[in-house]
Amino acid sequence: MTAYAKALIAAVLFALGLATGWAVNGWRTGADLADVKRQHAEVLAGIARKTTDAVTAVRKLEQAANTAISTADKSATERIAKNDQENRSLRACVAAGTCGVRIVTRVVRESTGGGAADSSASSLGDAAVELDREAASRVLDLRESVQLDAEKLDYLQRYAETCHKARAQAAE
Numbered sequence: 642m643t644a645y646a647k648a649l650i651a652a653v654l655f656a657l658g659l660a661t662g663w664a665v666n667g668w669r670t671g672a673d674l675a676d677v678k679r680q681h682a683e684v685l686a687g688i689a690r691k692t693t694d695a696v697t698a699v700r701k702l703e704q705a706a707n708t709a710i711s712t713a714d715k716s717a718t719e720r721i722a723k724n725d726q727e728n729r730s731l732r733a734c735v736a737a738g739t740c741g742v743r744i745v746t747r748v749v750r751e752s753t754g755g756g757a758a759d760s761s762a763s764s765l766g767d768a769a770v771e772l773d774r775e776a777a778s779r780v781l782d783l784r785e786s787v788q789l790d791a792e793k794l795d796y797l798q799r800y801a802e803t804c805h806k807a808r809a810q811a812a813e
Contacts, residue, residue: 699811706807713799717792724788728781735777742777743769 734740746768772780 702807702810706803709803717796721792728785732781735774742772742780745769
């Protein structure tokens with residue numbers, strides 16, 4: 642064999658070894674890439690699962706908060722309607738002259754001596770002052786306003802408590 646033939650065979654064998662190594666490395670890289678893709682798919686599936694669980698939990702909390710708020714709203718609306726009905730009947734009664742508004746007062750005689758007054762000994766008792774229709778109407782207006790404000794405050798307190806509970810549950 643000539644040197645040229647030997648060199649050609651060596652070059653072909655070298656090229657064949659190089660091609661074989663290239664193919665084997667490609668297979669190994671393909672297997673590594675497939676493993677990375679599988680791991681990536683598992684991570685994405687885990688994220689999707691956790692996201693779905695979080696969305697479900699938030700929706701449950703929203704539903705619970707909305708139910709509690711609706712219940713508080715219904716209760717407050719019913720109490721306001723009841724108070725309004727009672728105030729209307731009282732106004733009608735005062736307007737018809739069948740009833741009136743009285744303010745109960747306590748009369749206490751002041752001590753004439755230098756010491757403190759003994760209220761039990763100097764009390765003249767309870768007295769009631771009858772109001773005219775206009776003053777009675779103003780008292781009923783004030784009563785209605787106070788009741789409405791009290792209901793609003795109660796409703797807002799319940800709303801704030803519900804929001805606080807929902808926030809605390811969401812933080813868990």
